[in-house]
Each structure stands twice: as structure tokens, then as C-alpha cells.
Amino acid sequence: xxxxxxxxxxxxxxxxxxxxxxxxxxxxxxxxxxxxxxxxxxxxxxxxxxxxxxxxxxxxxxxxxxxxxxxxxxxxxxxxxxxxxxxxxxxxxxxxxxxxxxxxxxxxxxxxxxxxxxx
Amino acid sequence: xxxxxxxxxxxxxxxxxxxxxxxxxxxxxxxxxxxxxxxxxxxxxxxxxxxxxxxxxxxxxxxxxxxxxxxxxxxxxxxxxxxxxxxxxxxxxxxxxxxxxxxxxxx
Numbered sequence: 496x497x498x499x500x501x502x503x504x505x506x507x508x509x510x511x512x513x514x515x516x517x518x519x520x521x522x523x524x525x526x527x528x529x530x531x532x533x534x535x536x537x538x539x540x541x542x543x544x545x546x547x548x549x550x551x552x553x554x555x556x557x558x559x560x561x562x563x564x565x566x567x568x569x570x571x572x573x574x575x576x577x578x579x580x581x582x583x584x585x586x587x588x589x590x591x592x593x594x595x596x597x598x599x600x601x602x603x604x605x606x607x608x609x610x611x612x613x614x
Numbered sequence: 615x616x617x618x619x620x621x622x623x624x625x626x627x628x629x630x631x632x633x634x635x636x637x638x639x640x641x642x643x644x645x646x647x648x649x650x651x652x653x654x655x656x657x658x659x660x661x662x663x664x665x666x667x668x669x670x671x672x673x674x675x676x677x678x679x680x681x682x683x684x685x686x687x688x689x690x691x692x693x694x695x696x697x698x699x700x701x702x703x704x705x706x707x708x709x710x711x712x713x714x715x716x717x718x719x720x721x
Contacts, residue, residue: 532710542650542658542701542712557709558615591657599705600648602669604657 497521499531499592499605506611513582513612517575517592517605524550524570530595531575533566535588536607543588547599548575582612616640616704620713626721633689635716637702642682646706649678649687652715653698661700662687692718 503515515533522529533545546566547555556564565578575592589607596602617640627633637647645665650658660669662678665685675690689696697720702713 541714542703544710544712555708593657596660596663598646599703599708599710600660600663601650601658601703601710602660602663604659607657 497594497603499594499603501590501592501605501608503590503608503610505609506613507582508614509583509612510581513579513586513610515577515579515590515592515608515610517577519573519575519592519594519605522594524548524568524573524575526550528597530599531568532593532595532599532601533575533577533590534593534601535586535590537585537588540588544599545590546577547595584612586610587612615709616643616707616711618702618704618711618713620702620716622716623714624717624719626719627692628721629692629694631692633692633696633718635687635700635702637680637685637687637713639683639685639704639706643704643706645681646704647678647680647685648703648705649676650701650703651696651698652701658701689718692720694720 499519529550532547548566563580591607592605593601594603619638647665649662652658666678699715699717
């Protein structure tokens with residue numbers, strides 16, 4: 496059974512760096528073809544894809560956010576970490592991690608974590 | 615980035631009615647189009663992938679069709695548990711992009 500769970504701070508101050516961790520089970524990110532993505536959703540708004548890391552450590556980022564994002568993995572801990580620098584109130588959102596079935600078909604999702612950016 | 619234009623943004627209809635949502639891509643995406651259902655406070659759930667393939671355990675009243683730039687998602691007979699927001703998503707090109715969503719409500 497594939498499960499994913501996001502963890503991190505619920506509240507961060509503007510200009511700080513946000514670090515989110517996705518802890519998963521039921522698969523290994525060292526298996527060929529496995530990919531984990533991060534997606535966010537501001538309250539009442541649409542989904543926005545942020546980043547992806549693949550089994551071979553390839554990394555891909557949102558066009559508009561790539562200068563602020565870093566994605567990494569710890570295969571031994573079954574974790575994927577996303578950092579976002581210089582956060583702003585507009586980054587307030589529920590952040591989800593998801594595992595791809597193939598390509599960028601997002602078949603398994605975590606429950607999400609609401610992160611509020613406020614002073 | 616490929617832009618996904620989804621319509622309508624919301625709709626109000628009766629139980630048992632047929633519901634149709636459209637999604638248009640800003641360029642040809644072949645059939646690399648998925649549909650997700652999201653209920654309030656919950657993560658999205660994959661319903662349809664590759665434009666028309668039903669994910670396991672998804673009821674047969676859900677369907678999708680289309681290719682290229684124009685896609686439709688249909689609920690043949692709306693049930694109370696279908697009240698949700700639906701999103702399309704393309705994955706032909708990186709980055710994957712989502713439509714703005716369609717909120718389905720009961721009249």
C-alpha cells in the first residue's frame with residue numbers, strides 16, 4: 496500500500512526558508528521509474544505543480560519558482576524534501592506530495608499540509 | 615508552459631443530471647490529459663488518465679474523451695457523492711499544468 500505524508504511548519508514568517516518533508520511507504524524511490532512531485536494549492540484556488548525528483552536523481556522545477564526551490568531525496572529514509580526560499584504571504588497554501596504512476600500522472604497523494612506565511 | 619483552460623468554473627445542477635466539463639490546452643498534448651476529483655479538505659483523487667482511461671475503482675458514470683487540444687469530462691448521472699471540484703491536468707510537457715477547476719454543486 497502506497498502512502499505519503501507531508502510534514503513541516505504550519506507557520507513561517509516572510510523572507511524565511513520553508514522546508515517540507517514527504518515521508519512515504521509502499522515503494523522505493525530507488526526503483527526505476529519512480530518519481531515524487533510537490534504540488535500546492537492556495538486556499539480556494541487551483542493546483543500548482545512545483546517540483547519533481549526521479550529515481551535517478553533527476554530534478555525538475557516550476558518555471559516561475561525554480562530560483563526559489565530545491566528538491567532532494569533520502570532514499571534510505573524514504574523521504575523527499577522541498578525547500579522554498581524567501582517565502583511571501585502569497586505562498587500560503589496547502590502543500591501536497593504525490594507519487595507518479597508514470598510520466599507525471601499523479602496517482603498517489605499525501606493528505607497535504609497547510610502552510611501559512613505571515614508575520 | 616502549456617495553459618489549460620477549464621470551463622465552466624462552477625455549475626449547479628440536479629441529482630441524476632448529466633454533467634459535462636471541458637478543458638482546452640494551449641497546444642497539442644496528444645492524450646496526456648488527466649482528470650482529478652477533489653472534495654473539501656481532501657487531496658485530489660485521480661479519476662481518469664490518458665484522456666479516457668478510468669482509474670481502478672472509479673464508477674462507470676465517469677468518463678472522458680478528447681485528444682490534441684480539446685477534452686471533455688462527463689458524469690452521466692450526478693450522485694450526491696460527486697459533489698466536488700474537478701481539475702484537468704496535462705503531462706505532455708514539463709511542467710505539468712492544471713486547469714482552474716470546476717466546482718460542481720447541487721441546485
